[in-house]
Amino acid sequence: MNPNFSFTIRQETPADFFAVENLTRNAFWNIYRPGCVEHCVLHRYRSRPEFIPELSLVLETASREILAHIMFSQSEIMLDEPSTPPRKSLPIMTFGPFSVRPDKQRQGIGKHLLEYALNRAKEMGAGCIAICGNIQFYGKCGFELAKDRGIRYADDPNAPYFLLKELVPGFLDGARGTYRDPDGYFVCENNVEEFDRLFPYKEKKVLPGQL
Template sequence: MKQTSMTIRQEVPADYRAVESLVRDAFWNVYRPGCMEHFVLHCLRQDPAFVPDLALVLEQDGRLIGQFAAVRADAALDDGSVLPVLNVGPLCIAPEMQRQGLGRLLLDTALQKAAERGFGAAVLEGDPAFYGPSGFVPGKTVGIRYADDPEADYFLVKELRPGFLRGKHGIYRDPAGYFVCLTRPQEFADFEAQFPAK
């Protein structure tokens, strides 16, 4: 059996286009026809909420096969205060490498780094069956509900610091940076035209 070498490291500018191509391939026709996630990531890198030192890539034998990105975000609590959290995504693994535990490896590594940086909780929209083993639970079960769908089972939350969410109740809205495809459609179309047709 051939030995392989896995490396998780911080993304650098020289990785950007390869990472965007990876994201485009991984998300193509998954949630909608085509893909927008690669443009979202492209724009998020210039967003003040983006966390560059948590922008990670996974390489196998020097080949880029996964990526993780996240932004700072807030939940509006019922008492009028704001709870800072980490919004995860996009996160992906190359299509031909999926279902081998690599996404979980990358996610868990990134969340450990986030905890070390002082983040108290992480949120995302995703499949509870995939994210549950990494400690994510539906936000509604811990008092943080998704503004667009308060009963959503797919809005998931994980405490990175024990007790961080204790007694907290509120609403979470996605950061504006995730909606650039809707607010900048021509820029998105021009960006997508730079990639090979699918």
């Protein structure tokens, strides 16, 4: 399903930063925890060396209203062989935060932005993308359970939410290993609280289904 309006996908610029962070905050607020941390992760991640600015993309309307955003990062799979140091790694990419404005979700916007971004990542040389997400959504874009390909998530080796997608057929052939989230995905609670004061007040709620 494609959005039923005219839109543009382009690289995020510094002028977009606050609007994109606010979009991210609204999209994740009270979903996985009371409040959220994803807007702070995004804000801090832009200064990290593994951040890929060319793949920090926004989808906007003809009136330049930003409806969705996705951020990509360099990452890696630590291979099982050789078993003694130094172990080899397989360079890949990951993405997130990936946000769609709450009132525009389930309209095909996120899927359209994701498919565009995956094509761009492939053009930039990515052979594989690994993420944590819902297979019911990401399976529609060709993602599969990583454990079925011999790739384990360090925090939960049998995680049903750890997914990957080969962008280059055969890229993972013979590969077995472990994936860890990039360090930049972890933020201090104090940093989150301080950063959150820059945004309009929102009530934090404990809701069913949060992690």
